[in-house]
Amino acid sequence: MPDTADKTFYLETFGCQMNVHDSEKVVGTLMQQGYRQVQTVEEAGLVLYNTCSIRDKAEQKVFNRLSDYKKYKAQGKIFGVLGCVAQQEGKRIFERAPYVSLVAGSASYRNLPAMLVQIEAGNRATGLDDRETEDCFETEYTARTNPHRGYITIIEGCDKFCAYCVVPFTRGKERSRTSASVLAEARQLSNLGYTEIQLLGQNVNSYRDPDGKRSFAELLTAVGEIHGIQRVRFTTSHPRDFGRDIVDAIESSPVLCDHVHLPIQSGSDRVLDAMQRLYTRDEYLERISWIQSAKRDISITTDLIVGFPGETEREFEETLSLLDLIGYDSAFTFKYSPRPNTPALRLDDAIPDEEKSRRLAVLNEKQRSIQTHRNKRHLGQSTKVMVEGKNPSRGQWIGRTSQIKVLNFTAPDGAELKTGSYVDVRVTTSFPNSLVGEMVETGG
Ligand code: SAH
Ligand code: SF4
Ligand code: F3S
Numbered sequence: 001m002p003d004t005a006d007k008t009f010y011l012e013t014f015g016c017q018m019n020v021h022d023s024e025k026v027v028g029t030l031m032q033q034g035y036r037q038v039q040t041v042e043e044a045g046l047v048l049y050n051t052c053s054i055r056d057k058a059e060q061k062v063f064n065r066l067s068d069y070k071k072y073k074a075q076g077k078i079f080g081v082l083g084c085v086a087q088q089e090g091k092r093i094f095e096r097a098p099y100v101s102l103v104a105g106s107a108s109y110r111n112l113p114a115m116l117v118q119i120e121a122g123n124r125a126t127g128l129d130d131r132e133t134e135d136c137f138e139t140e141y142t143a144r145t146n147p148h149r150g151y152i153t154i155i156e157g158c159d160k161f162c163a164y165c166v167v168p169f170t171r172g173k174e175r176s177r178t179s180a181s182v183l184a185e186a187r188q189l190s191n192l193g194y195t196e197i198q199l200l201g202q203n204v205n206s207y208r209d210p211d212g213k214r215s216f217a218e219l220l221t222a223v224g225e226i227h228g229i230q231r232v233r234f235t236t237s238h239p240r241d242f243g244r245d246i247v248d249a250i251e252s253s254p255v256l257c258d259h260v261h262l263p264i265q266s267g268s269d270r271v272l273d274a275m276q277r278l279y280t281r282d283e284y285l286e287r288i289s290w291i292q293s294a295k296r297d298i299s300i301t302t303d304l305i306v307g308f309p310g311e312t313e314r315e316f317e318e319t320l321s322l323l324d325l326i327g328y329d330s331a332f333t334f335k336y337s338p339r340p341n342t343p344a345l346r347l348d349d350a351i352p353d354e355e356k357s358r359r360l361a362v363l364n365e366k367q368r369s370i371q372t373h374r375n376k377r378h379l380g381q382s383t384k385v386m387v388e389g390k391n392p393s394r395g396q397w398i399g400r401t402s403q404i405k406v407l408n409f410t411a412p413d414g415a416e417l418k419t420g421s422y423v424d425v426r427v428t429t430s431f432p433n434s435l436v437g438e439m440v441e442t443g444g
Contacts, residue, residue, distance in 0.1 A: 007035045010044035015052025017235060018171075018200050019083055021151040022106050023050045026082065028141030029112045041069065046078045046119075048102075051085035053166045055337040059085050066097040073099040078119050080104065084170035088340060090128050105129050107156070107172050110139045129172045137175065148196055148386065148420035150189035154182050154219070155201035160238060162265075163276045163344040164308065164336060167202050176207050179214040183222055190228040195420065196386065197223055199234040205241035217245035224255035230422065231386065231402065233257045239264065239287055240278045247290045250298060258296050258402045259329075262287065263303035267322030268315035271308055276343065281322065288326055297377075299329040299403035306363055307336045307356030309347035316359050323366055327374055329403065330433075331367045335360050368432050375405070375430035382426045382440050383407070387417045397439075399425055406434040412441060 009030055013023040026048070027037060038044050047069065051062050062085045069079065080102030081093055087105030094100060101119040104112070108127025118125035129135075137156040144150060157172040158165075186197050199220070201207065207216040214222060224232045232255055237246075239262055250256045262284075266272050269280050291298050306316060323331070335356040338349050385399025385407050396408040397417055409425045411417055417439075429436040 007033075007046070008038045008044045009035045009046040009048060010038055010041050011048045011050065013050040015050070015054065015083065017151065017198070018153065018202065019050055019052055019106075021153060021200055022083065022109065024144050024151070025109050025139040025142050026050065026112065028143040029109060029139050030116075031143055032141045033113055033116055041072065041077075044077065046080065047072070048080045048082055051081060051083040053084035053088050053170055053339070055334060055339065057337070059089055059340070062089075063096055066100065070097075070099055078102070080119070082106075082109075084166065087128060087170045087172075088166060091126065094124060101125065103128065105170065105172075107133050107135055107137055110136065112139070131169070131172050133172055134175060136177070138177065138181070148194060149198060150186075150192075150194040150196070151198050151200055152182055152185050152189075153177070153201065154199045155204060155207045158202040159206070160203060160240075160278070161276060161343070163274060163347075164305065164339065164342055166339045166342060169341045171202060174203070174206055176210060178211045179209045179219045179222065180211060182219060183226070186223045186226050186229065190226050193228075193420075195229060195422075196231040196233065197226075197229055199223065199232070202236060203238045203241070204234050205237050205243070205246070215243075215245065217243065217249040220246070220249050220256055221253055224253040229255060231255060231257050233259065233404070235261050237262050239284050242287050244290050247294050247298075251294050251296060257404065258298045259301070259404045260291055260298055261301045261303075262291075264322065265303060265305050266308065266311070266315070267319035268311070271311050271315050274310060274344075274347070275305075275308060281318070285325070297403070299405070300326065301330040301332075301404070302326075302328050303332045303334070304363060305334050305336050306359040307351045309336070309344060309349050309351070311336075311351065311359075320363065320366055323363070323370060327370055328367065329374055329405070330371065331363075333360055333363050333367070371432040372430075375432065375435060378405075378427040378435055379430055380427065382424050384422050385409070385425050387419050387421050387423060389419055390417075396436075399423070401435075407437055408434060409437040409439050411439045415439075 041047050079100045082104050086103045093103045102125050104127030107129040115125035155176045157174045158168045159174045161168050338345050383401050385401055388398045388400050390397050399407040401407050424440040425437040426440050427435050427437040
């Protein structure tokens with residue numbers, strides 16, 4: 001039986017950067033409520049999963065995982081399911097896994113203290129949103145795990161309803177925070193020594209300042225002007241709302257990183273239309289041309305889905321030709337998987353899994369050869385990296401460039417570097433997924 005005087009919790013997180021940051025909010029809130037975080041389920045009184053529902057029968061995996069832990073219920077442990085599967089499955093979770101006490105989606109975390117009181121008293125608690133909530137998604141406390149890169153959610157939810165996607169159902173409707181509160185949090189982070197800020201949202205380009213003071217591009221610039229902030233990143237951009245002003249902002253402020261993640265999903269207009277992505281291949285290419293004509297070398301990365309219902313071989317080849325045309329620096333590639341509630345569920349998912357796998361392999365092979373070629377352009381360049389750690393087996397430091405590339409490097413005379421510091425590195429070798437170099441001594 002866990003000691004009630006020593007309230008402990010174990011939290012495991014799945015999914016995207018927003019979920020990772022949500023977990024920081026959950027940890028902060030729990031610590032404020034007198035809980036201590038532990039690293040194993042065995043040590044914990046409260047076991048929480050912050051779940052992701054984006055693809056691959058995610059809910060089934062969560063139920064399998066929960067049934068593994070059924071045995072712990074007898075020991076008095078309390079279980080909670082948070083995040084996107086919690087929101088999607090709601091109270092059905094109690095039916096399928098009766099030993100679960102808490103089911104709470106991301107919009108409810110500021111109410112965690114009250115929900116904790118309920119579950120500690122042996123009751124069940126839910127924090128579920130009906131897609132109508134206007135609730136602020138900020139919690140009062142956040143326990144950040146990375147001491148140098150601070151995440152800030154600027155917009156929650158999504159109103160785009162792409163045909164394949166669960167997010168509009170799991171994260172509710174779009175709600176933006178005021179730019180004043182985002183800037184206040186960024187200043188606070190800078191005072192704590194953070195030098196990199198990453199602004200988060202499923203669709204940051206839809207950001208609308210409730211006070212009407214700043215556009216998204218103006219917010220980026222304003223965060224970059226905060227004393228002490230050296231890097232500003234943002235993710236994810238939706239092509240439909242991606243304005244030229246974002247490229248202008250990057251061009252005018254060296255603090256804004258040379259990187260845009262702009263998911264295309266497919267290179268075929270027919271498939272894009274069926275996906276309800278709200279842009280055509282040409283409109284997307286126009287946005288790419290804004291980015292590529294910038295004076296700075298802005299890296300471009302993307303997300304792609306193969307095997308969307310009805311995707312023909314020809315349409316798949318249009319995606320391949322798009323890769324050649326654009327030359328992405330990196331791509332996240334996925335096989336389409338049908339998801340609950342989504343409009344695409346009505347379409348026949350008739351492409352066999354082997355065929356989806358084949359298309360995925362062809363796509364990955366092409367992208368890998370593009371990256372091999374693209375990364376060669378960095379050879380001989382000197383570039384600033386943030387030191388992220390050390391690879392002891394190779395004696396190399398791990399750095400991250402403004403373009404979000406991993407650059408492993410050696411320091412002169414085995415010098416010890418501080419994580420979070422910035423150094424200049426000259427690139428000597430390139431691979432498809434990383435670069436290698438030597439630190440340059442700047443003499444100052
Ligand atoms: N808001 C972001 C995407 C968030 S989800 C955007 O609009 O781009 C991250 C990626 O997962 C998506 O870009 C898409 O490529 C992939 N994805 C989402 N739903 C999927 C599904 N049902 N099957 C396969 N991949 C999916
Ligand atoms: Fe999903 Fe589309 Fe919203 Fe992105 S924009 S979260 S893919 S519905
Ligand atoms: Fe997954 Fe939810 Fe993020 S479904 S990708 S954790 S928004």
